Amino acid sequence: MQQDYTTLTLPDVQPDLDMNGGFLCSWTYWQPDTAAPDPEVPGLKLSMITYLPVAPAADCLCGSGESYARCCRTLRYWQPVCPSPDLRGFGLLAPRSATFRAVDGAAMRERLMDDARLYCTEDTPDRVFWTLWGEPALESEYGIICFGDIELRNRRTLIVSAMSTPRMAILLDLLAGADDAGLPSPTVEHDPIQVFDKRTRERRELSPRRAGERKPSGWRRKRA
Numbered sequence: 388m389q390q391d392y393t394t395l396t397l398p399d400v401q402p403d404l405d406m407n408g409g410f411l412c413s414w415t416y417w418q419p420d421t422a423a424p425d426p427e428v429p430g431l432k433l434s435m436i437t438y439l440p441v442a443p444a445a446d447c448l449c450g451s452g453e454s455y456a457r458c459c460r461t462l463r464y465w466q467p468v469c470p471s472p473d474l475r476g477f478g479l480l481a482p483r484s485a486t487f488r489a490v491d492g493a494a495m496r497e498r499l500m501d502d503a504r505l506y507c508t509e510d511t512p513d514r515v516f517w518t519l520w521g522e523p524a525l526e527s528e529y530g531i532i533c534f535g536d537i538e539l540r541n542r543r544t545l546i547v548s549a550m551s552t553p554r555m556a557i558l559l560d561l562l563a564g565a566d567d568a569g570l571p572s573p574t575v576e577h578d579p580i581q582v583f584d585k586r587t588r589e590r591r592e593l594s595p596r597r598a599g600e601r602k603p604s605g606w607r608r609k610r611a
């Protein structure tokens with residue numbers, strides 16, 4: 388689920404990146420929109436991709452337990468990751484959304500408004516939107532680091548979006564704690580993953596990565 392406030396993307400893959408030396412890491416920041424009547428609402432969302440160098444003998448950031456040289460280094464594209472919510476590690480990019488229908492939206496709204504980890508960027512009868520900040524919020528020169536979103540539509544439908552499995556787990560935990568009656572089972576949708584080909588530097592789309600799956604389907608190891 389995409390947010391409909393401004394998204395900026397920078398910088399794209401630089402030409403001098405080491406082809407087999409690391410990962411591309413996806414970051415999302417929130418910052419006030421100083422040009423808006425209310426700079427805080429909805430604010431600006433900034434998406435950024437940075438390059439993370441990794442030594443061949445280091446543990447692979449995908450979490451496989453193998454060395455980087457034996458694992459993601461052999462891929463034809465840079466494996467995309469995002470920082471884990473505690474900023475102590477990384478998770479493979481696996482964007483997905485979970486949709487809960489027929490929720491008690493009024494009660495849920497009240498509980499989520501009280502959660503210090505969430506920051507509300509929109510609050511209308513049709514749509515309430517929260518972004519997940521760290522606890523405490525983690526500020527950088529680009530803004531506050533965001534780890535996922537919760538949207539309430541028409542006080543009935545709750546849509547949770549996250550870029551990785553650990554992030555989604557945190558959001559679902561948070562929701563479970565905010566609902567006494569027990570939420571209905573969500574519909575989960577997995578989104579395609581955007582990657583950059585190491586040789587052509589062009590964007591490619593991989594099929595969605597399911598929970599628990601380390602490599603997306605269609606993944607192949609390049610022969611050395």
Ligand SMILES: [Zn+2]
Binds near residue numbers: 448450460
């Ligand atoms: Zn790996």
